[in-house]
Amino acid sequence: MKILVLLAALLLHGVALAQSPQQSNFAVSYNYLELRFVDVDVNSGDGLRFKGSYQLPSNWLILGGITSLDFNNNVDGTFIEIGTGYVWEFRPDFDLFTTLSYVNADYDTPGGGADDDGLAFSAGTRGMIAPQFEVRGSINHIKLDDSDTYLELAGDYYFTQQFAAGLSLEFAGDADTITVGGRWYFR
DSSP states (O other): OHHHHHHHHHHHHHHHHHOOTTOOSOOOOSOEEEEEEEEETTTTEEEEEEEEEEEOTTSEEEEEEEEEEEOTTSOEEEEEEEEEEEEEEEETTEEEEEEEEEEEEEEEETTEEEEEEEEEEEEEEEEEEETTEEEEEEEEEEESSSEEEEEEEEEEEESSSSEEEEEEEEEESSOOEEEEEEEEEOO
């Protein structure tokens, strides 16, 4: 856990130093829909994640998403998330954020199914470090039947002001995940 906190602090510090005010016409936006391919290193799991976010005028966010995963051992998982968050503008084109979500996990196995509810908390940073390149970093904690804390590092390239695509890496205690996908921004 100490390593995760240290890595997040180093990311925040490095991105803040690399940021220059009004560096680009591409601004960080929390009004988006996202589709990503998800690859989990445990039991060769993979699937799709669809999620979205909307920023209210008062810097509050509403967010939600669904992830569907298939694993090699005939186990399927569906995860639904709905929550809220808050954004602080740290510098122009660079923000700090936090979110709190309700999470429902549904598992189907050859021997039956299981359902679990819990909470997920996230705190992180987002910012433009180049005219068309955004980076994100966050520390996330999810509490279902078991708890897990993980670090997410991500980057997106903006092809237009409405469309960006990129990669994210999630380093967790139970499983590591890679996602690739795109975001459509409605500004």
